[in-house]
Amino acid sequence: MAVLFTGIDQLLTFAGEKAARAGAAMRETGLVEDAAVLADKGLIVAAGPRAAVSRHPLAKKAKKVEARGVCLPGFVDSHTHAVFAEPRLKDFSMRTAGATYQEIKAAGGGIISSIGAVRRQPQAAMAEQLARRAELFLRCGTTTMEVKSGYGLSLDSELKMLRAVKAAARKTPLEMTPTLLAAHGVPPEFDGDSRKYLDYVTREILPKAVSEKLAVFVDIFCEKGYFTPEQTRAYLKEAARLGLKPKVHSEQLSNYGGTRAGAAAGAISADHADHVFAEDIAAMREAGTIAALLPASNYYLGLAKYPPAREIIEAGVPVALATDFNPGTCPCWNMQFVLSVACTHCAMTPEEALCAATVNGAWALGAGDRLGAVMPGMSADLAFFEAADYRELCYYFGDSQCRVTVKRGEVVFDRGQLKAGGKK
Numbered sequence: 001m002a003v004l005f006t007g008i009d010q011l012l013t014f015a016g017e018k019a020a021r022a023g024a025a026m027r028e029t030g031l032v033e034d035a036a037v038l039a040d041k042g043l044i045v046a047a048g049p050r051a052a053v054s055r056h057p058l059a060k061k062a063k064k065v066e067a068r069g070v071c072l073p074g075f076v077d078s079h080t081h082a083v084f085a086e087p088r089l090k091d092f093s094m095r096t097a098g099a100t101y102q103e104i105k106a107a108g109g110g111i112i113s114s115i116g117a118v119r120r121q122p123q124a125a126m127a128e129q130l131a132r133r134a135e136l137f138l139r140c141g142t143t144t145m146e147v148k149s150g151y152g153l154s155l156d157s158e159l160k161m162l163r164a165v166k167a168a169a170r171k172t173p174l175e176m177t178p179t180l181l182a183a184h185g186v187p188p189e190f191d192g193d194s195r196k197y198l199d200y201v202t203r204e205i206l207p208k209a210v211s212e213k214l215a216v217f218v219d220i221f222c223e224k225g226y227f228t229p230e231q232t233r234a235y236l237k238e239a240a241r242l243g244l245k246p247k248v249h250s251e252q253l254s255n256y257g258g259t260r261a262g263a264a265a266g267a268i269s270a271d272h273a274d275h276v277f278a279e280d281i282a283a284m285r286e287a288g289t290i291a292a293l294l295p296a297s298n299y300y301l302g303l304a305k306y307p308p309a310r311e312i313i314e315a316g317v318p319v320a321l322a323t324d325f326n327p328g329t330c331p332c333w334n335m336q337f338v339l340s341v342a343c344t345h346c347a348m349t350p351e352e353a354l355c356a357a358t359v360n361g362a363w364a365l366g367a368g369d370r371l372g373a374v375m376p377g378m379s380a381d382l383a384f385f386e387a388a389d390y391r392e393l394c395y396y397f398g399d400s401q402c403r404v405t406v407k408r409g410e411v412v413f414d415r416g417q418l419k420a421g422g423k424k
């Protein structure tokens with residue numbers, strides 16, 4: 001049955017060309033006041049001024065839902081490490097006592113300290129835990145998220161993580177796109193030999209993940225003490241040859257060359273970008289690589305430096321925003337918090353931040369042709385917020401104003417705000 005979401009005070013459609021938005025186009029929200037959205041069979045059939053949408057032939061018989069407030073395309077969180085067995089509270093205590101990322105790693109914390117519990121956790125428990133976490137994302141208006149492996153760092157446990165993502169996706173309406181991040185760090189059994197470990201990943205893990213269709217994307221952490229730009233480029237090229245789409249963690253802690261290596265390998269996005277210079281930005285522009293910024297992790301790490309969003313946007317590189325939800329550097333699933341940090345610490349405008357969290361997030365997942373905008377033919381993924389003006393979503397912080405979330409035309413979260421009118 002068709003559903004008509006009506007009475008919307010402000011609808012941001014992000015209607016426009018089917019491409020990631022760059023430069024001034026990031027500020028075009030497609031705002032409609034007193035709006036309605038008509039959905040049928042999981043897709044949007046009409047969206048725009050209430051009066052016009054109500055005249056659509058399907059609108060008469062549609063179930064009417066008084067939605068109110070601000071409506072956006074559901075958030076597309078294009079970068080998460082949402083599969084992990086345990087929080088890293090020891091790291092947290094060390095950090096509050098003044099230790100840096102590198103000092104925590106040297107003391108046995110960091111990424112590698114997550115692998116023990118992940119290796120021990122049965123796949124079913126892992127999937128159950130992820131499905132429960134998915135609820136938290138849905139409550140904040142996220143309708144799609146990318147999920148990385150990367151805390152197993154062995155054939156069995158990396159594949160277990162990816163299989164758990166698949167299994168969890170059957171238990172929740174949240175759409176999840178899996179990424180193989182076996183190149184997240186060097187596990188202890190390889191004794192710091194990143195070349196030997198990457199050979200193992202390339203020979204053993206990559207082909208298996210591909211043949212079992214367990215991942216859409218491949219990712220690597222390019223940073224001093226992890227993997228070099230040369231390794232990054234060669235690994236991503238090989239993964240692309242096998243059919244995975246490359247992504248890269250780059251320029252997070254230093255300017256090291258990962259962004260250029262990723263761009264040279266055709267990366268769909270280069271993520272973090274805290275320490276990018278002009279030549280890295282130019283490489284992204286030339287390769288059509290999206291800059292996925294994760295400023296909630298900078299906030300959590302207490303860093304003074306944030307990604308240079310203005311420089312990146314002004315250079316014409318599309319910017320996406322994501323949570324980076326993970327146990328070490330960003331235990332936050334709320335995209336509304338990311339909007340706040342992007343505006344207050346990266347000088348992004350509310351319009352740019354909202355574009356980056358929706359339509360450009362969808363393009364960072366190669367899914368912008370069906371997600372991230374409220375246009376006929378797109379998936380009916382919507383988030384409704386208790387606000388009179390969309391800028392409030394970037395202005396209030398710390399909580400989520402999301403009241404209702406809709407995935408493929410179905411209400412999947414409702415904080416008791418909806419009034420279903422039924423047939424009229």
Ligand code: NIG
Pocket residue numbers: 081110111114221249252297324326327328329
């Ligand atoms: O995006 N930098 C690498 N990966 C994560 C950190 C993951 C962790 O610390 O567990 C990130 O910040």
Ligand code: FE
Pocket residue numbers: 079080081249324326
């Ligand atoms: Fe990350």
